[in-house]
Amino acid sequence: MDATYRGGWALAQWMGMGGLGFVLAGCVSTPPAAPARPTTEGDTSCHAVAKDDLKHYQLALGQVATGATPREHPAPTYPPSLLDRQLPPHEVEARLIVDEAGKVTEVRIADEAQVDAETRLFDEAVRAAAMQWVFAPLHVSQWAADANGNTHQVGSEERPFSMDYVFRFAWKDGKPVADASASPHAPR
Numbered sequence: 001m002d003a004t005y006r007g008g009w010a011l012a013q014w015m016g017m018g019g020l021g022f023v024l025a026g027c028v029s030t031p032p033a034a035p036a037r038p039t040t041e042g043d044t045s046c047h048a049v050a051k052d053d054l055k056h057y058q059l060a061l062g063q064v065a066t067g068a069t070p071r072e073h074p075a076p077t078y079p080p081s082l083l084d085r086q087l088p089p090h091e092v093e094a095r096l097i098v099d100e101a102g103k104v105t106e107v108r109i110a111d112e113a114q115v116d117a118e119t120r121l122f123d124e125a126v127r128a129a130a131m132q133w134v135f136a137p138l139h140v141s142q143w144a145a146d147a148n149g150n151t152h153q154v155g156s157e158e159r160p161f162s163m164d165y166v167f168r169f170a171w172k173d174g175k176p177v178a179d180a181s182a183s184p185h186a187p188r
Contacts, residue, residue, distance in 0.1 A: 057138075057140070057159065057161070059140070060142070062142055062143045062144055063140055063141065063142050063143070064140070064141045064143065065138060065139065065140045065141075066136075066138075066139050066141075067102070067135070067136040067137050067138045067139045067158075068098075068135055068136065068137075068138040068161055068163070069135060069136050070133060070134070070135050070136075071102070071134045071135060071136055072132070072133060072134040073129075073133045073134075073180075074129050074132050074133070075129060075178060075179075075180075076125040076126050076128070076129035076130075076167055076169075076178050076180075077125055077128075077129070077178070078125070078169055078176035078177070078178055079121035079122060079124075079125050079169075081121065082118065082121060083176060086171050087118075087169075087171075088170075089168060089169065089170035089171075090119070090122050090168070090169045090170075091166055091167065091168050091169075092109060092110075092119075092122050092123055092126045092166070092167045092168075092169075093109065093110040093164070093165075093166050094107050094108065094109050094110070094126050094127075094130060094164070094165050094166075094167060095107070095108040095109075095110075095162050095163070095164050095165075096130050096133060096162060096163050096164075096165060097160070097162050098135050098138075098160060098161050098162060098163065099160050100137060100138075100158040100159060100160055101137060101158070102134055102135040102136055102137040102138075102158075103134055103135075104130055104131055104132075104133045104134070104135075107126065107127045107130045107131060109123050109126065109127065122167075122169055125169075125178070126167045130165070135163075137158040138158060138159045138160070138161045139156060139157075139158055140156065140157055140158075140159055141153055141155070141156040142154050142155040142156065165180045166180065167179070167180045168180070
């Protein structure tokens with residue numbers, strides 16, 4: 001056996017023992033598993049979806065729009081009376097109407113008038129959560145340049161807007177989950 005081979009073999013032995021030590025250390029230091037969350041809670045997240053039936057604000061030359069992003073957006077709760085049924089996934093389309101201050105003032109749910117009692121429970125969960133949402137106000141600023149080419153703000157205002165969301169209720173790993181999806185398109 002030459003020196004190069006013995007060195008490689010010793011290194012492999014040392015790495016194997018070191019790797020075993022790391023594996024054993026990992027087993028020893030693993031914290032106990034956290035208790036399972038009760039099945040009466042759902043995990044949620046959100047983002048907007050684009051709809052083509054609304055007009056976007058048309059900004060004039062020199063106007064800049066900022067804001068219209070959610071600051072507070074509590075998640076809807078899976079309807080408690082439906083927990084035992086473990087229903088297939090269900091989606092609720094909702095349009096959130098937001099005032100100049102960024103507060104949701106109305107929630108319009110698609111096809112709400114023709115729904116059954118089960119669907120109505122999902123709609124109510126969406127409405128209850130969405131009415132608590134608060135957005136950064138939609139702020140539109142007007143900028144102009146003076147004779148020297150220096151720009152300065154000449155006016156600004158907050159405007160109302162609406163955003164469309166799809167809320168999805170489902171089951172994952174034996175637990176109810178809900179999320180909302182939306183696309184990052186301009187407010188309307």
